[in-house]
Amino acid sequence: xxxxxxxxxxxxxxxxxxxxxxxxxxxxxxxxxxxxxxxxxxxxxxxxxxxxxxxxxxxxxxxxxxxxxxxxxxxxxxxxxxxxxxxxxxxxxxxxxxxxxxxxxxxxxxxxxxxxxxxxxxxxxxxxxxxxxxxxxxxxxxxxxxxxxxxxxxxxxxxxxxxxxxxxxxxxxxxxxxxxxxxxxxxxxxxxxxxxxxxxxxxxxxxxxxxxxxxxxxxxxxxxxxxxxxxxxxxxxxxxxxxxxxxxxxxxxxxxxxxxxxxxxxxxx
Amino acid sequence: xxxxxxxxxxxxxxxxxxxxxxxxxxxxxxxxxxxxxxxxxxxxxxxxxxxxxxxxxxxxxxxxxxxxxxxxxxxxxxxxxxxxxxxxxxxxxxxxxxxxxxxxxxxxxxxxxxxxxxxxxxxxxxxxxxxxxxxxxxxxxxxxxxxxxxxxxxxxxxxxxxxxxxxxxxxxxxxxxxxxxxxxxxxxxxxxxxxxxxxxxxxxxxxxxxxxxxxxxxxxxxxxxxxxxxxxxxxxxxxxx
Numbered sequence: 001x002x003x004x005x006x007x008x009x010x011x012x013x014x015x016x017x018x019x020x021x022x023x024x025x026x027x028x029x030x031x032x033x034x035x036x037x038x039x040x041x042x043x044x045x046x047x048x049x050x051x052x053x054x055x056x057x058x059x060x061x062x063x064x065x066x067x068x069x070x071x072x073x074x075x076x077x078x079x080x081x082x083x084x085x086x087x088x089x090x091x092x093x094x095x096x097x098x099x100x101x102x103x104x105x106x107x108x109x110x111x112x113x114x115x116x117x118x119x120x121x122x123x124x125x126x127x128x129x130x131x132x133x134x135x136x137x138x139x140x141x142x143x144x145x146x147x148x149x150x151x152x153x154x155x156x157x158x159x160x161x162x163x164x165x166x167x168x169x170x171x172x173x174x175x176x177x178x179x180x181x182x183x184x185x186x187x188x189x190x191x192x193x194x195x196x197x198x199x200x201x202x203x204x205x206x207x208x209x210x211x212x213x214x215x216x217x218x219x220x221x222x223x224x225x226x227x228x229x230x231x232x233x234x235x236x237x238x239x240x241x242x243x244x245x246x247x248x249x250x251x252x253x254x255x256x257x258x259x260x261x262x263x264x265x266x267x268x269x
Numbered sequence: 270x271x272x273x274x275x276x277x278x279x280x281x282x283x284x285x286x287x288x289x290x291x292x293x294x295x296x297x298x299x300x301x302x303x304x305x306x307x308x309x310x311x312x313x314x315x316x317x318x319x320x321x322x323x324x325x326x327x328x329x330x331x332x333x334x335x336x337x338x339x340x341x342x343x344x345x346x347x348x349x350x351x352x353x354x355x356x357x358x359x360x361x362x363x364x365x366x367x368x369x370x371x372x373x374x375x376x377x378x379x380x381x382x383x384x385x386x387x388x389x390x391x392x393x394x395x396x397x398x399x400x401x402x403x404x405x406x407x408x409x410x411x412x413x414x415x416x417x418x419x420x421x422x423x424x425x426x427x428x429x430x431x432x433x434x435x436x437x438x439x440x441x442x443x444x445x446x447x448x449x450x451x452x453x454x455x456x457x458x459x460x461x462x463x464x465x466x467x468x469x470x471x472x473x474x475x476x477x478x479x480x481x482x483x484x485x486x487x488x489x490x491x492x493x494x495x496x497x498x499x500x501x502x503x504x505x506x507x508x509x510x
Contacts, residue, residue: 015401139401140361160361167403168355212356215320219349220421221341221373 017135024068028238029141035245042253051117056252082127090119276326301464304474305499310457331424348418354410358402370421408439461503
């Protein structure tokens, strides 16, 4: 099952990226988490008929990935995985909101088209920002900051363990799939008729593992989520980064940059 | 010290996994628990820490009587290293995994840090502390799993197949580690060469019953006894490869 292997390789690649040593990677995880969240909130809160207002926000992923030495092309492709969901979510606008809402070079554009473009762009930019966050910050550091932000420890534990066992589950599925392929050399992937058995086996194995992991936790005194982790306070550079990025995001959100630039160019002409 | 008297474990389907097991492991002793698949080795280890419920008999581990109300105290003093390190290493980093037990014991974060660093240094795996457990090699995972138990400073350590799935070099590393750790140990294993090298004594289980208990050298060289238990002589003693 090469798709599974590809997914595992992708997961590993993002983990490897988070191990890099660049100015962005060295920034405090709380500063990166807060700026990424602020970016997402600002992007999502832009007007539904104003996709152009999202243009200034593209500088955030571009600059950040350049500073963090990230493979921007690969990140763009990874973020595109979210597009089908956004397209499905936004497609209804195309059919129900057909009244012209703007003119582009004299051509009337329906409100639905603008709203559709807006939904797709917002989803893409948000996923890209979060992808850059995970490619510049290790999961352990992010989890510790979530606890610090008073996210219930049980949720953080679930998040951490889901991620921890995702690759183990994928490895298990990959071995099962290899065993299947070796005994059905002419089949392309797992046949639909066997899919139920395959998924059932995976579920049973996961349940068994969950039981063993829980036993291992209890044997080491687990009696509920444990807040903990090594907390390092933010330094001066981190504060400067946090305030700087928040100010830039706020400016991009509050100031209609595309109209201002358009007006400026029009005035010059 | 581990004291077991007439211990019985019956599974919900009625299978008798252990039948009247009785033995005593003295402080500082390293004892191998050997037997064919399904002999009851893992069940015995799990019963000693209350993961499997004993239907009759009694046990005392590190001076604590095995009972429901004593389980937290018992588990704080008796560490268990599970067969599959992936079951034991569930945190985002090795550091957090090793710190998991001490944090659950209610230790202050500064003390946790000191404890974790000392255990990592003791096992020579300081450089692994920031690594994600699922990205470690088999041998590294195994040593990290042992560290997660030793960080609780147990009096007794129970090992379930500590050398399974390891390549020769990692197996050697784990065997050397077991030899140098100053703990009372009960080691369930199929690795008879390792048992002979590490343990002074061996207990043989067969179908949930004790077949033999004595010096490892005597037991593991007794071809008739080993054959009767569904085992073979260690390869180092001319067992079949």
